[in-house]
Amino acid sequence: MIDREVIDYLKSVVLEVNDDISPQDIQEDRSLVGDLGLDSLRLAEFVSRVKGKYGDIDLTDWFVAAAREGSDTIRDLALFLQNASGSNP
Amino acid sequence: MHRPTITKLKSSFPKHVLTQDEFCDAFHHKWYSDVPNVRELMKQTRVEKRHMAWDPREALATRSPEIQERMAVYKTAVLDMARPSIAGVLEGAPVSDVGSFVMASCTGYFGPTPDLMIAKEFQLRADLRRTFIGHMGCFAAFNVLKVAMDALAARPGEPVLANCSETCSLHFRPERTREQAIIHALFGDASVSALISNEESGAGVQLIRSRTEQLYDTHDLMTWDILADGFYMTLSPFVPLIIAEQIRGFMERLLAPEKLAVSDIRHWIIHPGGPKIVRSIATQLRLTEDDVEPTFRVLRERGNCSSGTVLLVLEDVLQNRKPEPGDYGVMMAFGPGLTMESILVRF
Incomplete structure (x- = not known):
């Protein structure tokens, strides 16, 4: 089961790095790059903040999957973080 | 201990120089009017000025030239740009000892490849071992240096001439996306040559x-x-x-x-x-x-x-x-x- 706290945290980070978007537009199944306005600069800042919270988790596998169209959603990242940190085996 | 050593290194650039503001002023309305905050986006690349093989304000003023025209420009520009850096590293060097020449360029094509034209112009040995590395992109200097290292392992007494020459500006095209605006704001043109030989430490x-x-x-x-x-x-x-x-x-x-x-x-x-x-x-x-x-x-x-x-x-x-x-x-x-x-x- 997906952890709502993780979802809400990731939504809040999207809002922090993209002030052009309104909270109601941030849906967990929308693409970070394609729908939520994270260009390369904002995406780097988003990831920097997420890594600041989740520390040593290697995100390479998620980056590779997320680079394919439509796979870079908040939901996908939340599931990856949960699995990688062992909170939702 | 003798190691492959860069003993000379020299860069050269094409004559056109554009600041980022000049580039943005010229193309902001023409190409990027649909891209939000494009001027700020270009500033975020931190590029302040670039050398270019042509002036895009003239070359791209009214149309996007076909690949044939762009390659015709490359054919002359890559040699004009490379010539001073090659001359710089060969000056005072034992040119007749140079046994290999390896060159990288991913921004144009013609044959015989540019390295042949350069070798001819600088009267390098007729039995010169030439290698042209094309289309590998931003890391190709490493392919050049690794070929040089291998050549010096096989023939320790023969210096290697190395060169990387790119005319990235010849590939700017009108496309109204953030991705292409960033790419157009980032790339410039340059040629860098090196002379590499087996030397003791302290020689380069x-x-x-x-x-x-x-x-x-x-x-x-x-x-x-x-x-x-x-x-x-x-x-x-x-x-x-x-x-x-x-x-x-x-x-x-x-x-x-x-x-x-x-x-x-x-x-x-x-x-x-x-x-x-x-x-x-x-x-x-x-x-x-x-x-x-x-x-x-x-x-x-x-x-x-x-x-x-x-x-x-x-x-x-x-x-x-x-x-x-x-x-x-x-x-x-x-x-x-x-x-x-x-x-x-x-x-």
Whole structure:
């Protein structure tokens, strides 16, 4: 089961790095790059903040999957973080 | 101990110079009017000026020239641009001893390849071993240097002439996307030549060890294809993130065989692919502002000139940081593949 706290945290980070978007537009199944306005600069800042919270988790596998169209959603990242940190085996 | 050593290094540039403001002023309304905040976006590349083989304000004023026209410009421009840097490293050198010439360029095609025309012009030996490396992208200086290292292992007494020449500006095309606006704001043109021979320490920049790694699952995240009106680059915004995630392990695998650690490296010669990737690498390797200043200085003053850029950074380190004999440095660059390249050097 997906952890709502993780979802809400990731939504809040999207809002922090993209002030052009309104909270109601941030849906967990929308693409970070394609729908939520994270260009390369904002995406780097988003990831920097997420890594600041989740520390040593290697995100390479998620980056590779997320680079394919439509796979870079908040939901996908939340599931990856949960699995990688062992909170939702 | 004799090692392959860069004994001479020289850069040269085409005559047209555009500041980022001049470029943006010229193309903001023409190409990027649909891209929000494009002027700020271009400033974020940190490029302040670039040399270009043609003036895009004239060449692209009314149309996007076909590939045939662009390649015709390349055919002349690549030789005009390379000539001073080649002459610079051959000046006073035993030209008849040069046994190999290896050249990289991914921004144009014609045959016989440019290295043949240069060898002819500079009257290099008729039995010269020539290698032309095309289309490998921003990391191709490493392919050049590795060919030189192999040549010097096989024929220790024959110096190698090396060159990287790129005319990235010939491939600017009208396309109203943020991705292309960033690419157009980032790339410039340059030629860098080096003379490499087996020398004792203290004679130049010794090439100690190289390491290459390919991330095969990422092959479609950075591409360089040929269209009817120019070469076309794509770059996933995830590329810098992937490389940053891999960089510490990559560096450890380069340095461990020499019993060195990241903290032993005094000089960082990092390809300025873009500000974010340099920042991310610096964070991962815990580098200081001073460590990455040569990279950012080249980015500001030259832009990303593809294959030769890492050699521009090396030239900057030699001129401005003046390394002490025995200092270690690491050269690194990245590109399509994704491919990560590095060489451990000793000054």
